[in-house]
Amino acid sequence: MLLVTGAAGYIGSHFVRHYLKQNPSAELVAVDNLSLGNLLSLDGSCNSRIHLYKTSLGSMDAIAGIFDAHEIDAVVHFAANAYVGESQIKPFKYFENNVVETLKFLQVMLAADVKQIVFSSTCATYGNPKYSPLNEAHQQRPINTYGSTKLMIEEALRALSLSSQLKYAALRYFNAAGADTSEKGSEIGESHEPESHLIPLALAAAMGRSNQPLKIFGSDYPTKDGTCVRDYIHVNDLAEAHCLALKLIASADFNGDMEESANSGVAINLGTANGATVKEVIAAVEKVTGKNVPCLAVDRRPGDPPELVADYSKAKAVLGWQPQFNLEQVVESAYQWELTRRY
Numbered sequence: 001m002l003l004v005t006g007a008a009g010y011i012g013s014h015f016v017r018h019y020l021k022q023n024p025s026a027e028l029v030a031v032d033n034l035s036l037g038n039l040l041s042l043d044g045s046c047n048s049r050i051h052l053y054k055t056s057l058g059s060m061d062a063i064a065g066i067f068d069a070h071e072i073d074a075v076v077h078f079a080a081n082a083y084v085g086e087s088q089i090k091p092f093k094y095f096e097n098n099v100v101e102t103l104k105f106l107q108v109m110l111a112a113d114v115k116q117i118v119f120s121s122t123c124a125t126y127g128n129p130k131y132s133p134l135n136e137a138h139q140q141r142p143i144n145t146y147g148s149t150k151l152m153i154e155e156a157l158r159a160l161s162l163s164s165q166l167k168y169a170a171l172r173y174f175n176a177a178g179a180d181t182s183e184k185g186s187e188i189g190e191s192h193e194p195e196s197h198l199i200p201l202a203l204a205a206a207m208g209r210s211n212q213p214l215k216i217f218g219s220d221y222p223t224k225d226g227t228c229v230r231d232y233i234h235v236n237d238l239a240e241a242h243c244l245a246l247k248l249i250a251s252a253d254f255n256g257d258m259e260e261s262a263n264s265g266v267a268i269n270l271g272t273a274n275g276a277t278v279k280e281v282i283a284a285v286e287k288v289t290g291k292n293v294p295c296l297a298v299d300r301r302p303g304d305p306p307e308l309v310a311d312y313s314k315a316k317a318v319l320g321w322q323p324q325f326n327l328e329q330v331v332e333s334a335y336q337w338e339l340t341r342r343y
């Protein structure tokens with residue numbers, strides 16, 4: 001059985017739904033302390049197949065009890081704090097929650113003889129791009145504490161894979177976006193508090209739900225219209241990549257990245273290779289909603305690279321994965337969620 005940490009969060013809940021649909025007889029264990037996320041995101045047709053535990057990853061006795069109670073073969077690890085700005089103001093919160101809690105969890109997981117893990121990493125581990133699109137060989141020099149904490153766990157996994165039987169995939173997501181639209185209406189979607197992501201913020205501005213115009217941070221970047229370029233990847237495309245990564249690391253001949261012979265882990269970018277500027281995202285939101293997005297140009301934010309776009313050729317080669325949603329479809333799905341959101 002699979003154990004999913006951070007299952008009640010945005011990406012975790014989409015993965016849970018996708019995985020249970022793909023595996024109609026499967027059950028899974030969901031672990032979340034509900035510091036963020038929402039229980040309603042795990043509500044739905046499949047919830048009788050979810051064994052939910054409300055606990056923190058660092059509660060080693062509770063986690064050991066969960067590994068004792070279920071036969072776990074693999075872990076998908078989403079749980080973390082993921083606000084770049086907050087990580088600069090409260091770095092120790094991020095070291096504690098993203099690093100210390102994860103290391104405690106890994107210790108219990110390995111003691112329970114569970115040897116496969118898919119880890120949510122991020123393009124924020126790369127830092128300022130030296131070239132674009134970014135491939136996995138790009139240097140990793142994070143420029144914020146959030147990115148550093150994710151890199152620390154990538155390093156811990158690499159070290160553990162050299163000293164134990166651990167097999168892992170570190171999936172470096174670019175900007176997760178959109179909502180599940182595979183059923184009638186959008187039952188789950190993005191709901192962060194506070195929200196810091198561009199698409200939900202632009203939708204809120206278009207729909208008159210925000211009492212402030214949408215802030216555009218920096219209009220003088222060396223990009224085609226002066227605003228930052230990001231790579232928006234649909235959350236269901238991410239979910240599918242996790243399913244494929246689980247199969248990859250479970251396969252008997254998995255050896256990880258070839259350049260390090262003793263290492264049995266792999267790092268893979270997940271993005272679309274199509275960057276969109278902030279202004280292009282706003283235009284897509286205006287097209288989809290038919291409404292104007294009130295905007296305000298303000299200064300750059302420190303730590304925002306001009307452009308972050310994925311080269312996903314490794315995901316294609318290693319996982320047989322490629323994104324199915326373009327920007328307009330991402331925005332459309334996010335809009336459908338905003339129209340009906342339950343949480």
Ligand SMILES: NC(=O)c1ccc[n+]([C@@H]2O[C@H](COP(=O)([O-])OP(=O)(O)OC[C@H]3O[C@@H](n4cnc5c(N)ncnc54)[C@H](O)[C@@H]3O)[C@@H](O)[C@H]2O)c1
Nearest residue numbers: 006009010011033034035036037056057079080082120176
């Ligand atoms: N959203 C993005 O664009 C993006 C991009 C790159 C990487 N990521 C990574 O993907 C993962 C999921 O992101 P998200 O947007 O779904 O975040 P989210 O905040 O929606 O979900 C995180 C979930 O983890 C839980 N959690 C946090 N710390 C915990 C702990 N110590 N013990 C148990 N549960 C805990 C929270 O309650 C929440 O439900 C994170 O690891 C994040 O760093 C996200």
